[in-house]
Amino acid sequence: xxxxxxxxxxxxxxxxxxxxxxxxxxxxxxxxxxxxxxxxxxxxxxxxxxxxxxxxxxxxxxxxxxxxxxxxxxxxxxxxxxxxxxxxxxxxxxxxxxxxxxxxxxxxxxxxxxxxxxxxxxxxxxxxxxxxxxxxxxxxxxxxxxxxxxxxxxxxxxxxxxxxxxxxxxxxxxxxxxxxxxxxxxxxxxxxxxxxxxxxxxxxxxxxxxxxxxxxxxxxxxxxxxxxxxxxxxxxxxxxxxxxxxxxxxxxxxxxxxxxxxxxxxxxxxxxxxxxxxxxxxxxxxxxxxxxxxxxxxxxxxxxxxxxxxxxxxxxxxxxxxxxxxxxxxxxxxxxxxxx
Ligand SMILES: NC(=O)c1ccc[n+]([C@@H]2O[C@H](COP(=O)([O-])OP(=O)(O)OC[C@H]3O[C@@H](n4cnc5c(N)ncnc54)[C@H](OP(=O)(O)O)[C@@H]3O)[C@@H](O)[C@H]2O)c1
Numbered sequence: 001x002x003x004x005x006x007x008x009x010x011x012x013x014x015x016x017x018x019x020x021x022x023x024x025x026x027x028x029x030x031x032x033x034x035x036x037x038x039x040x041x042x043x044x045x046x047x048x049x050x051x052x053x054x055x056x057x058x059x060x061x062x063x064x065x066x067x068x069x070x071x072x073x074x075x076x077x078x079x080x081x082x083x084x085x086x087x088x089x090x091x092x093x094x095x096x097x098x099x100x101x102x103x104x105x106x107x108x109x110x111x112x113x114x115x116x117x118x119x120x121x122x123x124x125x126x127x128x129x130x131x132x133x134x135x136x137x138x139x140x141x142x143x144x145x146x147x148x149x150x151x152x153x154x155x156x157x158x159x160x161x162x163x164x165x166x167x168x169x170x171x172x173x174x175x176x177x178x179x180x181x182x183x184x185x186x187x188x189x190x191x192x193x194x195x196x197x198x199x200x201x202x203x204x205x206x207x208x209x210x211x212x213x214x215x216x217x218x219x220x221x222x223x224x225x226x227x228x229x230x231x232x233x234x235x236x237x238x239x240x241x242x243x244x245x246x247x248x249x250x251x252x253x254x255x256x257x258x259x260x261x262x263x264x265x266x267x268x269x270x271x272x273x274x275x276x277x278x279x280x281x282x283x284x285x286x287x288x289x290x291x292x293x294x295x296x297x298x299x300x301x302x303x304x305x306x307x308x309x310x311x312x313x314x315x316x317x318x319x320x321x322x323x324x325x326x327x328x329x330x331x332x333x334x335x336x337x338x339x340x
Pocket of ligand 1: 041172277
């Protein structure tokens with residue numbers, strides 16, 4: 001099979017070789033999928049730069065989500081069978097024509113669902129579902145802040161928060177993205193490059209504060225988000241994108257920017273911070289991942305969510321696709337196809 005193999009950390013232009021490699025073999029409980037393509041995630045950008053500690057040693061095939069058809073199964077794989085079209089979460093290995101996936105990380109999808117939409121479900125929508133429903137437990141009327149709201153996970157969080165009936169504050173970094181947030185129905189779209197999101201939200205919510213903040217930027221952004229929370233509020237911290245566009249001193253500054261916290265402070269203010277890493281959830285609580293994935297596929301079937309396709313690239317355009325995501329041009333999901 002062909003795979004895009006990460007051979008060198010650095011710029012996407014010099015990092016990959018697309019070459020023939022042996023097909024993966026599957027273990028009990030796994031399925032072999034012939035893929036239509038794979039989705040890009042911001043963690044891929046971090047992995048290519050050498051900033052992602054979970055990345056396997058090089059040479060490595062990275063990639064978390066694929067859409068394709070099951071070619072082989074082994075052992076108990078639940079209701080999955082050969083020929084099913086599925087969206088699947090892979091623990092790396094996704095940038096390839098064939099992947100081995102745990103059955104708990106797969107969900108059947110209808111034939112008519114566009115590949116680019118289905119691709120968003122596994123990592124980005126499952127993460128958003130877990131963060132908003134299982135961690136923050138958001139309810140109708142809650143006031144929530146979604147940072148990087150025009151991104152892949154951001155779009156998913158916005159759609160789910162609006163469906164629940166939350167009042168949504170969403171930040172982004174360009175005028176074009178502001179329009180995108182308005183189209184989705186975000187109540188308070190904020191361009192953090194030209195506006196002070198902290199002051200705007202503080203003025204709007206006063207001492208009552210926010211019920212939930214979703215942050216994957218990290219550093220001072222997370223610290224400000226925590227300050228904006230009211231009693232009973234939760235900061236869901238699920239990434240640190242701000243560590244990618246800086247040097248070692250910037251990275252140290254980013255870590256310091258988070259601030260220092262003492263557990264008593266959480267108790268006294270009745271506020272909390274919860275970290276989310278879906279890889280850990282998938283490894284240690286596969287049933288939770290399955291529950292989230294099943295839920296988002298049902299939401300798609302019931303038209304409760306509508307994953308946005310930012311752009312679909314051909315495999316020959318992999319570098320362009322990665323730079324498009326890295327340069328913050330995307331709104332919604334970016335994916336790459338093997339056949340088109
Ligand atoms: N913990 C988990 O299990 C998990 C799972 C999935 C994703 N994530 C994390 O969630 C975040 C979003 O992932 P995604 O794949 O959906 O990507 P994405 O949001 O589509 O793309 C990243 C966006 O982050 C914003 N951003 C803000 N500050 C940034 C900075 N300093 N450098 C680069 N981008 C910055 C940019 O939007 P603006 O132009 O609007 O600033 C950019 O478009 C990532 O941090 C990712 O690692 C975590």
